[in-house]
Amino acid sequence: MEKRHKPTMCLLILFFASILIISTSLPAVAHKVIIFAWVEGDTVFTESKFSDGKKAINSQVLVFDKEGTQLLEGKTNNKGEFSFKIPKLTDLRIILNAGMGHKAEWRIPESEIKEAGSISEKKRAGEFSQPINVGLSKEEIKELIEESLDRKLRPIIRIINESQSKGPSITEIIGGIGYIFGLMGVAIYFKNRGKRRREVNRDN
Amino acid sequence: MHISEGVLSAPVLITGAALAAAGVSIGLKKMDYEKIPQVAVLSSAFFVASLIHVPIGPSSVHLILNGINGLLLGWMSFPSILVALALQAILFQFGGITVLGINTMNMALPGIICYYLLRRLVNREKKLISLTAAFACGLLSVFFSGILVAVSLLFTEQSFMSIAKLVVVAHLPVMIIEGIITLFCVAFLHRVKPELLGGIYGKTT
Numbered sequence: 001m002e003k004r005h006k007p008t009m010c011l012l013i014l015f016f017a018s019i020l021i022i023s024t025s026l027p028a029v030a031h032k033v034i035i036f037a038w039v040e041g042d043t044v045f046t047e048s049k050f051s052d053g054k055k056a057i058n059s060q061v062l063v064f065d066k067e068g069t070q071l072l073e074g075k076t077n078n079k080g081e082f083s084f085k086i087p088k089l090t091d092l093r094i095i096l097n098a099g100m101g102h103k104a105e106w107r108i109p110e111s112e113i114k115e116a117g118s119i120s121e122k123k124r125a126g127e128f129s130q131p132i133n134v135g136l137s138k139e140e141i142k143e144l145i146e147e148s149l150d151r152k153l154r155p156i157i158r159i160i161n162e163s164q165s166k167g168p169s170i171t172e173i174i175g176g177i178g179y180i181f182g183l184m185g186v187a188i189y190f191k192n193r194g195k196r197r198r199e200v201n202r203d204n
Numbered sequence: 205m206h207i208s209e210g211v212l213s214a215p216v217l218i219t220g221a222a223l224a225a226a227g228v229s230i231g232l233k234k235m236d237y238e239k240i241p242q243v244a245v246l247s248s249a250f251f252v253a254s255l256i257h258v259p260i261g262p263s264s265v266h267l268i269l270n271g272i273n274g275l276l277l278g279w280m281s282f283p284s285i286l287v288a289l290a291l292q293a294i295l296f297q298f299g300g301i302t303v304l305g306i307n308t309m310n311m312a313l314p315g316i317i318c319y320y321l322l323r324r325l326v327n328r329e330k331k332l333i334s335l336t337a338a339f340a341c342g343l344l345s346v347f348f349s350g351i352l353v354a355v356s357l358l359f360t361e362q363s364f365m366s367i368a369k370l371v372v373v374a375h376l377p378v379m380i381i382e383g384i385i386t387l388f389c390v391a392f393l394h395r396v397k398p399e400l401l402g403g404i405y406g407k408t409t
Binding site for chain 1: 206208209210211235236237240241243244247248251252255287288291292295296297298367370
């Protein structure tokens, strides 16, 4: 009997050892690809990477509008970045195709683009009133705020971006293993019940 | 090697799911009382293996451990991998629910192929043959998985050869590492419990 249990024990030890290895190297987690996009002025910036932090370089990026027609496509550079001018005032669906069946999507709602777009358009068209007087026009103030907000929020966007790509936490890993053993218990229960029922039938 | 959601077309997904369902039902039929804990342990091993990232090579790859899973479980590898993949999809967002069938298929089938191809060799008394077969099992199952992934992407990507080459080259380090892991597992099991290597009919050999 003791001899029977030994390999199971060994397997368990092997298994927990592997958990230990994983938990020490947790940031290096793989196999999900993420694209993250934000609007700055009239340009949309995107960043793509795998969940282990490796940049998705030279990957195809497709941009679609609300109706699903393709607006443009491009390739990420060696930092996993790709940027494009806003092609159209619509909801943008940005799709990353990292090959080998890896795909990710990011949506930018129209409202976000409108906000960012309207100001830069006006700026281009020279619509803003010239500051003849001491005061600034409402539009100009708005533009200044937008610009500085873009600048100030960039690190925060980056942090959000980074936190997006966090791999599974240790609780999720342990939880998953717990589920598997729970399922094992359920399977054993049902097998056992079937066996007992058969035994009862035989006895009768 | 998890295929993401929304990449494959419906016919491919349905075919994958149907094949996986067939495999799972065969596996469940073969799974007897004593095998359940072993299936669970190997399922957990598969579940965590995808978190071990291999930092070699151009792409983002991880361990799979479908070779040892198939070698020890045979057809029971199907339910084992299905459970692990479902939990990976739910908890880690690796792969996804709609692609569960095809992913299970891609991971489990190579293990079973290796089980039928190499089990006899792994069971040999001669250490050299047995361990070489074990290494080949780990290596080949990842290789076959790569081929199957390429086949499933056949209808979405332009050419089979280019995608197959890409997947296989990216997984070369994984293949070698898995070969070594399988080799050590088999060497270890030979010492402590050789009947485990016989798969489901182990007790008779």
